[in-house]
Amino acid sequence: MERIIGIDLGTTNSCVSIVEGNTSVVIPGRGGSNITPSVVAITQDGKRLVGQLAKRQAVTNPTNTITAGKRLIGRRWDEPLTQELLEARGFESHAGQQGEVMVKINQRSYAIPEISSMILLELKEIAEEYFGGSISKAVLTVPAYFNDRQRQATREAGKLAGLEVIRIINEPTAAALSYGYGKDIDKVVAVYDLGGGTFDFSVLHISEGVFEVLSTVGDTQLGGEDFDDRLIMQWLVVEFAKEHRVDLRRDKMAMQRLRDAAERAKCELSSTRSTEISLPFIISRADGMTLHLQTILTRQKLESLTEDLVERTIEICKRGLQEAKTEVNEVILVGGMTRMPLIQERVRDFFKRSPRRDVHPDEVVSLGAALQGMSLQSNGPDILLLDVTPMSLGIMVSGGLFNTLIPRNTTIPTSKSHVFTTIRDQQTSVRILVLQGENEDATKNDLLGEFTLSQIRSAPRGEIEFEVTFDIDANGVVSVNARNLETGQEQAIVVTARSGMSGEALERMATENAEHLVGLRERERVLQLKQKIKRTLNMMDRIMPRVETLLSNNGFAEEALVKAKEVIRRSKATINHDDIEALERDAKALSRTLNMFHNVIEKMKRS
Amino acid sequence: MWFDQAEAKDLTLLAEYGVWGGVPAAPLCLPGLGRYGRYQFDRYVLLQRNNLTVAQRREVIFLAEHFHKIDHFEFFELNHDADERSLKRAFFRFSKRFHPDQVSAIDLGHFSEHVQMVFEYGQQAYKLLTEEREFRAAYARVTAARDHAYLTHLKTEREVQRSRVESARAKGIKPPLKSRIASAPTPATDQRTQEEITDRKAMLRERLAKNNQRRQDNAEAKHSADLKSQAKTFFIAGEQAERRGQLNRALNHFKLCVEYIPQEKKYMIALKRVEALISDQRASGLWSEVEVMLSADDELQRLAAIDLMVEACEISPNQRRLMTLSQETIELDCVDRALPLLIKQHKKEELSLEYMWAIVQCYEALKQIQEAKHYAHLMISLDPSEPRAIRFNKRYH
Ligand SMILES: Nc1ncnc2c1ncn2[C@@H]1O[C@H](COP(=O)(O)OP(=O)(O)OP(=O)(O)O)[C@@H](O)[C@H]1O
Numbered sequence A: 001m002e003r004i005i006g007i008d009l010g011t012t013n014s015c016v017s018i019v020e021g022n023t024s025v026v027i028p029g030r031g032g033s034n035i036t037p038s039v040v041a042i043t044q045d046g047k048r049l050v051g052q053l054a055k056r057q058a059v060t061n062p063t064n065t066i067t068a069g070k071r072l073i074g075r076r077w078d079e080p081l082t083q084e085l086l087e088a089r090g091f092e093s094h095a096g097q098q099g100e101v102m103v104k105i106n107q108r109s110y111a112i113p114e115i116s117s118m119i120l121l122e123l124k125e126i127a128e129e130y131f132g133g134s135i136s137k138a139v140l141t142v143p144a145y146f147n148d149r150q151r152q153a154t155r156e157a158g159k160l161a162g163l164e165v166i167r168i169i170n171e172p173t174a175a176a177l178s179y180g181y182g183k184d185i186d187k188v189v190a191v192y193d194l195g196g197g198t199f200d201f202s203v204l205h206i207s208e209g210v211f212e213v214l215s216t217v218g219d220t221q222l223g224g225e226d227f228d229d230r231l232i233m234q235w236l237v238v239e240f241a242k243e244h245r246v247d248l249r250r251d252k253m254a255m256q257r258l259r260d261a262a263e264r265a266k267c268e269l270s271s272t273r274s275t276e277i278s279l280p281f282i283i284s285r286a287d288g289m290t291l292h293l294q295t296i297l298t299r300q301k302l303e304s305l306t307e308d309l310v311e312r313t314i315e316i317c318k319r320g321l322q323e324a325k326t327e328v329n330e331v332i333l334v335g336g337m338t339r340m341p342l343i344q345e346r347v348r349d350f351f352k353r354s355p356r357r358d359v360h361p362d363e364v365v366s367l368g369a370a371l372q373g374m375s376l377q378s379n380g381p382d383i384l385l386l387d388v389t390p391m392s393l394g395i396m397v398s399g400g401l402f403n404t405l406i407p408r409n410t411t412i413p414t415s416k417s418h419v420f421t422t423i424r425d426q427q428t429s430v431r432i433l434v435l436q437g438e439n440e441d442a443t444k445n446d447l448l449g450e451f452t453l454s455q456i457r458s459a460p461r462g463e464i465e466f467e468v469t470f471d472i473d474a475n476g477v478v479s480v481n482a483r484n485l486e487t488g489q490e491q492a493i494v495v496t497a498r499s500g501m502s503g504e505a506l507e508r509m510a511t512e513n514a515e516h517l518v519g520l521r522e523r524e525r526v527l528q529l530k531q532k533i534k535r536t537l538n539m540m541d542r543i544m545p546r547v548e549t550l551l552s553n554n555g556f557a558e559e560a561l562v563k564a565k566e567v568i569r570r571s572k573a574t575i576n577h578d579d580i581e582a583l584e585r586d587a588k589a590l591s592r593t594l595n596m597f598h599n600v601i602e603k604m605k606r607s
Numbered sequence B: 001m002w003f004d005q006a007e008a009k010d011l012t013l014l015a016e017y018g019v020w021g022g023v024p025a026a027p028l029c030l031p032g033l034g035r036y037g038r039y040q041f042d043r044y045v046l047l048q049r050n051n052l053t054v055a056q057r058r059e060v061i062f063l064a065e066h067f068h069k070i071d072h073f074e075f076f077e078l079n080h081d082a083d084e085r086s087l088k089r090a091f092f093r094f095s096k097r098f099h100p101d102q103v104s105a106i107d108l109g110h111f112s113e114h115v116q117m118v119f120e121y122g123q124q125a126y127k128l129l130t131e132e133r134e135f136r137a138a139y140a141r142v143t144a145a146r147d148h149a150y151l152t153h154l155k156t157e158r159e160v161q162r163s164r165v166e167s168a169r170a171k172g173i174k175p176p177l178k179s180r181i182a183s184a185p186t187p188a189t190d191q192r193t194q195e196e197i198t199d200r201k202a203m204l205r206e207r208l209a210k211n212n213q214r215r216q217d218n219a220e221a222k223h224s225a226d227l228k229s230q231a232k233t234f235f236i237a238g239e240q241a242e243r244r245g246q247l248n249r250a251l252n253h254f255k256l257c258v259e260y261i262p263q264e265k266k267y268m269i270a271l272k273r274v275e276a277l278i279s280d281q282r283a284s285g286l287w288s289e290v291e292v293m294l295s296a297d298d299e300l301q302r303l304a305a306i307d308l309m310v311e312a313c314e315i316s317p318n319q320r321r322l323m324t325l326s327q328e329t330i331e332l333d334c335v336d337r338a339l340p341l342l343i344k345q346h347k348k349e350e351l352s353l354e355y356m357w358a359i360v361q362c363y364e365a366l367k368q369i370q371e372a373k374h375y376a377h378l379m380i381s382l383d384p385s386e387p388r389a390i391r392f393n394k395r396y397h
């Protein structure tokens, strides 16, 4: 059976799982941790760092480190929200050819799916290492409240990483899948998922292996990062300014350290009542004096700073319950942020029941994704997801109004046809704006695409009719088809605006990723060789004095000794460079010399 | 006409629901006429995920094409008065057969569109029946009226038929077979047989209970045997992975083994072994990073390296690592990071002078001379000629 991995591509952390036997298990990443930070960095010399490695160097290299790329995925550069996010992070950016966001790191531009693909590539590598074989198929998860553009962009990221994305499923649904799989239950389960960047709330009915989503609501811009921001912007920076009259915001490195410290403090406060934030040498003042930041943060303070954010999630839950129209039997908490005591408390109060404790908040999502991947194969586990579309799909009609065609919470896959007609005489094309959202004012909703029915036979208005079919597939991805009702033929549709990148750009990125893989292997080899040479040199240093005394009264050995010293000198120089050929050569030469020395010593001992 | 004025109003309401409002004028099948009438599906049409037979394909196509003629209730094989619960169950059952995911493993080509169409129809029908109360009420009334009309129609037809048969019989033709079968004689029921019967019933019940028990026991035994054999397979796979150097995989396999059969020592040992191997690998991995960072000779990098060193020493401490850590922390003025680790290791290896000396240095850096002296004394009591300790003592005498 083909191996299909399940990937939870998170804002702050990502996780990869696989089905072994009949349960799914997490594949541990590098450094032994089950989760991999969603951080990507490009070093001065153009090398890619991903995960823990990238996160560690973030403090010393903030301008070339991208965190929380997921918050930008599938967004257009000119949206106000995008600008706000970019500003807050201090990323250098510009708009791409299709209006997508491009970030600049080390003088090179990257599209956001490209950044995500680097993380996916890393996870794929982890899985391949785990199996000792290649892997090509994956199920990816996205926040339930992601729109079509964000889903498409996520799929592109998968493609760039060389993965066939066989399905995109919603994170809370995946969590419920992992929770309900193998249990003989008939229950309504609510999933509260607060991660690093997004909040989702879904209500599902689980029975006989069928997982029916009753409602899904959420906010793609509400997560742990916002809690950190509150700490930084409304407290740390303010207090520091009051005390020292210095604005920390103007120093990128200082901000990165603040971000780090704020998150750490927030996490610590989930288990303690107060914690110390200490950042020595945070900034130097104009007069050259260096300043330190040192302060105590209490849980109470954190809660008062972020209370309203928690309240916002509860408001969203209210909406979700209303739409589900049923009693909830069970609540599960997903996402790292749900470790915060205030959140657990508010959730308990609101649902009037304790959340389940047997769900791992960081891992369930990817575990569920792996299960779903297997269930799509023949003889896979017998489970069925009936997921819904989180947002209404519709078109813009005259007057800029939004006409809903497929209402939200409709079970997918689903489709809907709509008949269009020409409104002017001799009209040769019809423009259709497809949008997603709940606002009556079309312009306030997300524009998915602009489609043009072209090459229309010229005729009086109203004479030619088209049937346009809007289709939402099981991935939640929208497609549009049109048929000319007069001729019964498929009508040409031109996509005039779409989130994604051009085919050319995609291809370029894919080849770059492949090259990176080769580079990666090479780099590993270089490291190995360097270590080997270092080890041999150490040994050499140790036995050299003995060899010298042994050979000192042997004229014939003089020459060999000189040669050996030459090899040692050369190797010491070589390990400072990444020339793989030179390294190979010197590693060999060194071990030959070392062998020779050993032989000499042996012989001398015997004689 | 099978509907009257009031029903006409219902029909208009239904029409407002569009494609789905229309009620087929004649039922495809009727509750009274064999439950599913003319279209009876193989319950496992799509559940056998290997392939679809021609007959199965034909059924899907039939459903897709005739959907508008099939009554929503019939579609889910339900009566008109079905409650929400049974409606939902029926929808789940339906989804398990017709959801496109259930056939996604088979390459159906264009045919998969038909499957999707059937699913979409069913899903819309379900939604209408559950969410639109008015629709459902009107729909139930109208279809019931229709069925009633149809049944009456059938009845009159049968009447006609019967009168025809009767008149034929009058003419001396044999009646149909059924009516000739005599009713079975009722069994005699005296007091004794009654008792016997209750006795036998009790016996039967007992035997049934026993059988049930046995079946349950068997199931449990089978379950635990299953677990055992699964654990065994995982164990073998885990060992293989370990040999191949895929430690993470081995770890997962052994974890599952222990989860299935917690009492088996062999599994526990293997798990511990792999865990130790992994932590050592991790620590050396971290350490190679540390070496790179230290060689950069940059204050910030060195500070950052401390975290890594502490992590590595926590995972898998050894003398070289701890010594480097203590030297670095002394230089960078943060010995409090190293000290607890050193003391912990010192407690494990009480006779090692190196750890003691490191502790002395750390306390010295912290200006806690009393503590430092304590450890220096320890060193001297172990080795009276220990030069570092002697020098230290001289300095602080
Ligand atoms: N113990 C803790 N207490 C409070 N917050 C925590 C704790 N542990 C982790 N977090 C926070 O949880 C967030 C990360 O959660 P998680 O890994 O579930 O998010 P994600 O899956 O990456 O994001 P998303 O699902 O939104 O894309 C971070 O903001 C982190 O600070």
Ligand SMILES: [Mg+2]
Residues within 6 Å of the ligand: A008, A010, A011, A171, A195, A196, A335, A365
């Ligand atoms: Mg998440």
